[in-house]
Amino acid sequence: MSVNIDLEITVTGPLDAEQAERIADALNDVAQDEGIQHDISFVVDEWEGRIEVVGGTEYPLIITRFGQWQPTFESRVHGAVQAVALAAKADIKWGYPDDED
Template identity: 30%
Template sequence: MSANVAFTFRVTGIEDEARAQAVVEELRELMRDESIGRQVTVGIRQEDGVHVVTGGTDFPLSVSRAHLWCPEFEKSVAWYAKEAAPSAVCAVEWSYPDEQR
């Protein structure tokens, strides 16, 4: 069964701008691998002088077997981010628009 899901993520603990850009590239690769590259925005923000990578869906995605996919996707976000910045800390927040009606 599929579900409509939306998500945002934040990656903190990044040492410098070069590492932040590397995290962006890694996460864009993940989005392409998951075939959602055109539906997810990924970028860098500065918060109190610290580089933070943020991103999320531009609109809800229809995901088959979302109850299995979502936890695995969270693990993948962390793994890809840590490939570029070993000290990275990742947080993913989910929303389910169909349940909010």
């Protein structure tokens, strides 16, 4: 069964610009490996003096077997972030647009 999913990821922590760029590249690689690179991309942003990495879908993703895919995807996201900066934290938010009515 397929599910429509909104996705937003924000990486925060004590990041410098070089770490943030490396994290954005790593997360873009994860997206490409998952075949969602056309649906989400990650960029470095500065918010209230903090550097963070952000990415989100503009339109819902259609995911088959979401319950099986989600934990693996989240693990890959956290692994990619931790490989660059151990103190960084990835906040993954899922939305379910079909349930919003």
